[in-house]
Amino acid sequence: xxxxxxxxxxxxxxxxxxxxxxxxxxxxxxxxxxxxxxxxxxxxxxxxxxxxxxxxxxxxxxxxxxxxxxxxxxxxxxxxxxxxxxxxxxxxxxxxxxxxxxxxxxxxxxxxxxxxxxxxxxxxxxxx
Numbered sequence: 296x297x298x299x300x301x302x303x304x305x306x307x308x309x310x311x312x313x314x315x316x317x318x319x320x321x322x323x324x325x326x327x328x329x330x331x332x333x334x335x336x337x338x339x340x341x342x343x344x345x346x347x348x349x350x351x352x353x354x355x356x357x358x359x360x361x362x363x364x365x366x367x368x369x370x371x372x373x374x375x376x377x378x379x380x381x382x383x384x385x386x387x388x389x390x391x392x393x394x395x396x397x398x399x400x401x402x403x404x405x406x407x408x409x410x411x412x413x414x415x416x417x418x419x420x421x422x423x
Contacts, residue, residue, distance in 0.1 A: 328381070328382035328385070329399075329400045330375045330396060331397040332372075332389055332395060333372045334395065338393060341358060344375065344392070344394070347389045347392040350388050353378050353385055354378040357376040359373070359375075360372075370395075373394075386399050
């Protein structure tokens with residue numbers, strides 16, 4: 296055993312190194328949304344998912360594939376983060392491509408400060 300080995304309390308679940316945190320997998324970005332979709336493993340295609348997202352003039356920022364077979368009858372669960380403030384159009388596009396949308400969540404990072412700053416700037420230009 297070397298100093299770089301990670302010891303897990305459970306031998307079947309390896310420990311994650313410190314550099315693999317949720318913040319690293321999902322770094323904070325402004326104007327993004329998270330969408331959770333599922334499909335059967337034979338229907339999974341990352342390129343089809345990217346095409347469905349780009350059909351709505353959005354960019355695919357993150358795509359993480361998980362398998363939660365105990366809950367969803369051996370379906371693949373895909374967590375997406377897209378560069379769109381309103382993810383409903385992207386969710387509809389994914390459904391048209393045959394994916395089941397499980398959850399849609401807008402990141403609240405940009406809501407408070409950025410939106411209020413833009414409204415103030417707009418009001419400043421309207422007053423001129």
